[in-house]
Amino acid sequence: MIAITWAISCVFVPATAARNVVYPWHSVAVIAWSICVFLLIFAITIPFDIRDINYDAKDLKALPHLLNINGSKILAICCLVGTIVIFFFFILGSGTVHIKTLIAYMVWSSIAALLVMGSSSRRHEYYFSFLIDGSLLLLFPLLLLACNI
Numbered sequence: 001m002i003a004i005t006w007a008i009s010c011v012f013v014p015a016t017a018a019r020n021v022v023y024p025w026h027s028v029a030v031i032a033w034s035i036c037v038f039l040l041i042f043a044i045t046i047p048f049d050i051r052d053i054n055y056d057a058k059d060l061k062a063l064p065h066l067l068n069i070n071g072s073k074i075l076a077i078c079c080l081v082g083t084i085v086i087f088f089f090f091i092l093g094s095g096t097v098h099i100k101t102l103i104a105y106m107v108w109s110s111i112a113a114l115l116v117m118g119s120s121s122r123r124h125e126y127y128f129s130f131l132i133d134g135s136l137l138l139l140f141p142l143l144l145l146a147c148n149i
Contacts, residue, residue: 003045007034032090040083050119050121063075104142104146111138
């Protein structure tokens with residue numbers, strides 16, 4: 001639910017508000033970017049499910065309950081890799097983004113993957129609140145730096 005909300009509020013709403021200035025809301029670029037945002041947010045919210053595995057109600061079937069903890073981490077990594085693939089084919093393929101931007105995104109995805117792999121139910125709350133949540137704050141400066149190199 002969180003990932004869907006992010007995809008709608010960060011991609012579809014602005015694309016609709018722009019009224020086809022750049023891309024219509026139903027264009028391949030907007031849909032591809034929405035999928036990227038969904039997968040990215042989905043991937044970095046999985047560690048929070050791992051954190052809460054011991055506190056969830058017994059009848060709640062969160063991903064770590066369904067796939068186990070390692071399976072959930074692998075799914076998160078696959079989602080991050082999926083964003084790189086979509087970013088490469090749809091965004092880079094449009095000719096509007098440089099290879100440096102893709103490399104910066106891959107660096108951030110690698111950091112996010114390491115954080116996902118390091119998550120466990122025994123980690124301190126700061127690991128999730130500052131490192132995983134804070135990793136999103138690192139994405140913009142990395143992309144900005146790549147654009148200005």
